[in-house]
Amino acid sequence: MKHYAISLDNVEKSFHHKQVIAPLSLNIPTGQLVGLLGPSGCGKTTLIKMIMGMLKPDNGQIQALNLAVPHQQLLSSIGYMAQSDALYLDLTGEENLNFFAKLYNLSKRERTQRVVYAAQLVRLKDDLHIKVANYSGGMKRRLSLAIALLHNPPLLILDEPTVGIDPVLKKEIWQELMRLKNEDQKTILVTTHAMDEAQKCDQLIMLRNGYIIANDTPQALKTQYDAQDFDEVFLKAGGEVL
Amino acid sequence: MRIGAIVTRIIQQMRRDRRTLALLFFAPLLVLTLMSFIFNSNEANLTLVISNGTPPLIEKLQAVDLHIIEQQNFSVEQLKEQQYDGWLILGQGNVRLTLLNNDPSSSKVLIMKLSQALQPQQDAAPSLTTDYVYGDKDTAIFDIFSPMLIGFFVFFFVFLITGIALLKERTSGTLERLLATPIKRAEIVAGYMLGYGLFAFLQTVIIVLFGIYVLDIVHVGSIWLVLLINMTVALVALSLGSLLSSFASSEFQMMQFIPLIIVPQIFFSGIFPLDNMATWLQKIGHLMPLYYAANALNGVMYKGVTFSEIATNLAVLASFAIVFIILTTFSLKKYRVL
Ligand SMILES: Nc1ncnc2c1ncn2[C@@H]1O[C@H](COP(=O)(O)OP(=O)(O)O)[C@@H](O)[C@H]1O
Ligand SMILES: [Mg+2]
Numbered sequence: 027m028k029h030y031a032i033s034l035d036n037v038e039k040s041f042h043h044k045q046v047i048a049p050l051s052l053n054i055p056t057g058q059l060v061g062l063l064g065p066s067g068c069g070k071t072t073l074i075k076m077i078m079g080m081l082k083p084d085n086g087q088i089q090a091l092n093l094a095v096p097h098q099q100l101l102s103s104i105g106y107m108a109q110s111d112a113l114y115l116d117l118t119g120e121e122n123l124n125f126f127a128k129l130y131n132l133s134k135r136e137r138t139q140r141v142v143y144a145a146q147l148v149r150l151k152d153d154l155h156i157k158v159a160n161y162s163g164g165m166k167r168r169l170s171l172a173i174a175l176l177h178n179p180p181l182l183i184l185d186e187p188t189v190g191i192d193p194v195l196k197k198e199i200w201q202e203l204m205r206l207k208n209e210d211q212k213t214i215l216v217t218t219h220a221m222d223e224a225q226k227c228d229q230l231i232m233l234r235n236g237y238i239i240a241n242d243t244p245q246a247l248k249t250q251y252d253a254q255d256f257d258e259v260f261l262k263a264g265g266e267v268l
Numbered sequence: 269m270r271i272g273a274i275v276t277r278i279i280q281q282m283r284r285d286r287r288t289l290a291l292l293f294f295a296p297l298l299v300l301t302l303m304s305f306i307f308n309s310n311e312a313n314l315t316l317v318i319s320n321g322t323p324p325l326i327e328k329l330q331a332v333d334l335h336i337i338e339q340q341n342f343s344v345e346q347l348k349e350q351q352y353d354g355w356l357i358l359g360q361g362n363v364r365l366t367l368l369n370n371d372p373s374s375s376k377v378l379i380m381k382l383s384q385a386l387q388p389q390q391d392a393a394p395s396l397t398t399d400y401v402y403g404d405k406d407t408a409i410f411d412i413f414s415p416m417l418i419g420f421f422v423f424f425f426v427f428l429i430t431g432i433a434l435l436k437e438r439t440s441g442t443l444e445r446l447l448a449t450p451i452k453r454a455e456i457v458a459g460y461m462l463g464y465g466l467f468a469f470l471q472t473v474i475i476v477l478f479g480i481y482v483l484d485i486v487h488v489g490s491i492w493l494v495l496l497i498n499m500t501v502a503l504v505a506l507s508l509g510s511l512l513s514s515f516a517s518s519e520f521q522m523m524q525f526i527p528l529i530i531v532p533q534i535f536f537s538g539i540f541p542l543d544n545m546a547t548w549l550q551k552i553g554h555l556m557p558l559y560y561a562a563n564a565l566n567g568v569m570y571k572g573v574t575f576s577e578i579a580t581n582l583a584v585l586a587s588f589a590i591v592f593i594i595l596t597t598f599s600l601k602k603y604r605v606l
Contacts (some may be wrong), residue, residue: 078448101450112445116281128273129449 029092031056031181031213032077037086039072039236046072048236049085054215054229059207061227062217063256069236070217071109074185077215078106091181102130105174109185109217111166113158119145119169120154123176130177144172147202149195163190171199175206182206182214188223200226221256232260239263270451274459275466278433282467292429292467296421296475303417304483314378317342317355325358328385334378344401354378362395369400376486414485415494415569416537416562418475422498423505423558424530426468431509431522434460438513443600453600457593461506468502488572497568497578500585501561507592508557514599533558560584 032054039047046069054060062070075081077088079096088095091103113122123144127137145151148168158166167190174182182203188196200223206212207228216227224230225244232240232247240247240263244256251262282289315335318326319342326336337352344366347355353374355366365382369375379398386396437443446456476494479485487494512529516522536553553559564581567573 080444080448098450098452101448104448106445106448108441108445108448110441112441114277114281114442115440116284117277121277121280125273125277126449128276129270129446129451131269131450 029056030054030089031058032090032215033088034073034077035087035089037073037076037083037088039069039076039081039083046236047076047083050236050238051086052231052238052241054213056213057207057211058228059203059214059216059226060229060231061224062215062231062233063219063221063224063260064217064233065219068233070233071185073233074183074215074217077183078104102177103179103181105177105179105182105184107170107174107182107184107187109189111170113166113169115159116157118155118157119150119161119165122158122169123154123172126173127176132177140176140178144175147175148172148199164192164195167191168195168199180212182212182216184214184216186217186219188218188220221260224256230256232263234260234264270455271459271462274456275463278460278463279466281433288429289467292425292471293474296425296471297478300414300417300421300475300479300483304414304485314354314374314381315352316378316382317347317352318358319356320358321356322358325385329382332381332385334381334385348401356382362397364397364399366399366401369402375400380486380488414479414483415487415565416558418479418485418494419498419501419561419565420534420537420558421475422468422472422501423533423561425471426464426502426505427509427530428522428526429467429509430460430464430506431513431516431525432519433464434510435513435516435519435522439517447600453597456600457510457597460510461503461593464506465503468506469499472498472502485569487569489568489574493568493575493578494565497561497564497582497585500582500589501557503589504557504561504585504592507589507596511592511596511599514596514602532556537562557585557588560588 030053032052034050034052036049036051037047038045038049062073064070072081076083077090077095079100082096090097090100093100114125117125120141123141124137127141132140142151145154148171150165150168150172153161153165158169161169167187171184171187174184188199191199203214203216204226207214216223218224227244230240230242230244230247231238240251240259242250247253247256247259247263251259253259253262313335314333315337316329317337317339318329319338319340321336321338326338329336342355344355347366347368351368351370353368357364357366363386365379367375367378382396434443437446443456447453472495476491476498480487480491480494508529512525513522516525533556536550536556537558560581564578564585567578567581
C-alpha cells in the first residue's frame with residue numbers, strides 16, 4: 027500500500043440539496059506539489075475545507091497524514107491558508123503572527139525564529155509593526171501565507187495563495203513553494219484558477235462542477251489532449267468544443 | 269497557553285478600541301449618576317423636628333448631618349405644611365418617629381442615620397415606633413432600585429460588548445481560521461470568558477465603587493458580596509452574549525437582542541413592582557438571570573443579608589452561566605466538527 031499524504035474515498039457534498047462535490051476519490055502522494063485547478067465555483071474551497079475537517083462530507087472518508095479526518099492532532103501538521111484573509115485587523119502583522127504561533131504551542135524561542143522566517147519569506151519584515159487594517163490586499167495575502175508556514179508543517183494546504191499578489195512576488199512565492207517541496211519534502215496542495223501556475227505542479231487535478239475531469243502530470247495532460255496550454259486541456263477534458 | 273494567547277489578543281485589541289473601553293467604563297457611570305440625580309435629589313438636606321430632645325442626643329444627630337429643629341408642640345399637620353422629613357418624639361422608654369415619606373429614599377436615609385445615632389446609647393435601647401404620613405415602610409424607590417441598576421448595567425454592557433466582539437470574530441472569518449488550528453473549542457470559549465471577563469471585572473469594580481462611594485447608594489451589606497454577585501452577573505452576560513452572537517449575522521442584529529433579551533428582564537426582575545401582575549406572568553421572571561441578580565443585590569445592599577442567604581441566587585446565576593458556556597461551545601460546532 028502506498029503512502030498518501032491525503033486520500034479521499036467517495037467523498038460527496040451538497041449544500042441545500044445542490045450537489046457541490048460529486049462522489050470523488052483522490053490520492054495525493056507525499057512530497058508532491060499538487061494543483062487543484064478549476065473555475066471559480068467548481069468546489070475547490072469546499073473540497074479543501076472538507077480535508078481540513080471544517081466541513082463534514084455527506085458521504086465518504088477522508089484521510090490525511092494517515093489519520094482519519096476530522097482529527098485534532100492533524101491540524102498541527104497542516105499549514106492552512108484560507109481563500110479569504112482571516113486576520114485581526116486591529117492588531118499589527120507581528121501580533122497576528124505571534125498570536126497564531128502561540129496557538130501551535132511553539133516555544134518562545136521557536137516562535138521568535140519562525141515569525142522572523144515567515145515574515146522574511148513573504149517580504150513583510152519591514153511592515154510587521156503596522157496595523158493590518160492599513161495593509162494592502164497583497165500584503166494581507168502574504169501575511170496569511172506567513173501564518174500558514176509558521177509552525178513548519180509537513181503538509182501545506184493553500185487556497186488560492188497568489189490572488190492579488192504582484193507578478194514578481196508571485197514568482198518568488200512559487201519558488202519558495204518549490205523549495206519547500208524539494209528541500210523540506212513538504213506536501214503541498216494549492217488551489218488556483220490561474221492556468222499559468224499549473225505548469226509548476228507535479229500533479230494537476232482539474233475540477234469542474236464538483237467532478238474531477240482530469241488528474242495527471244502537466245506534461246501528460248498536454249500530450250493526452252494535444253493542447254498548447256492548460257486552458258485548452260481544461261476545455262477539452264471538460265468535453266467542450268473549442 | 270492557547271487560552272493565554274486569546275486573552276493577550278483580546279487585551280491588545282481592547283486597548284486599541286478606546287470607544288468601546290469608554291462605553292464599558294464610563295457610560296454606566298454616566299447613566300447611574302443621572303438616575304441618582306432624578307431619584308435622590310434632596311437626600312443631602314434632611315430636616316428632623318425633635319420634641320423633648322436632650323442636648324447630647326441632638327448633638328449626635330447633628331453629627332450625622334441632620335438638620336435639627338427643636339419644637340415641643342408640633343403636629344402632623346405642621347409636618348405636612350412645612351415639608352420636614354421627620355418628627356421625633358422622645359418619651360419614657362419609647363421613641364416615636366413620624367416620617368413624612370414624600371420621598372421614600374429620604375425616609376430610608378433618615379432611618380439609617382437615626383439608628384446610627386441612637387445605637388451607641390448604653391441604656392436599654394428605646395423602642396422606636398415609626399409612623400408614615402405618606403405611604404408606608406415598603407415604599408422605597410431608588411434604594412431598592414439602585415442595587416438592581418448596578419447589576420443591570422454590568423449585565424447590559426458586558427453582554428453587548430462580548431456579543432459584538434465574538435460576532436466580529438465570526439463575520440471576519442477569523443473564528444473559522446482559528447478552528448483550522450489545533451485549538452479546542454472549549455479553549456476558545458475559555459479564552460473569551462477570561463479575556464473579556466477581565467474587562468468585565470474592572471467595569472464591575474468601577475461601577476460598584478462609584479455607586480457606593482460617589483453616588484452614596486445605600487448599602488448595608490458587605491461590599492465584597494456586592495462585587496461577587498456582580499462578577500457572577502458579568503459571567504452570565506459574557507456567556508449569553510457569546511451564545512446569542514451565533515444567532516446574529518451583523519452588529520445591527522446583535523442590537524436587536526436588546527428589546528428581546530434585555531428589556532423584558534428589566535420589567536420582570538423586580539426593578540418595577542410586580543405585585544399587580546398575574547402570578548403566572550410573574551413566574552416568567554424566574555427564567556431570567558437578572559431576577560436572581562436583583563434578589564441577591566437587593567438582599568445584600570438594602571437588607572444587609574449575608575452570603576448564606578444569597579447562595580441560592582448565586583448558584584442559579586452560575587448555572588445560567590455554565591449552561592450558556594456549554595451551549596456556546598456547541599454552537600462552535602457549526603465551524604468544526606471536532
Ligand atoms: N456554505 C455554503 N452554503 C451554500 N452553498 C455553498 C456554501 N459554500 C459553497 N457553496 C456553493 O458551492 C459551490 C462551490 O463553492 P466553492 O467551493 O467556494 O468554489 P471555489 O472555491 O471553487 O470557487 C458554489 O456554487 C457555492 O455557491
Ligand atoms: Mg474558492
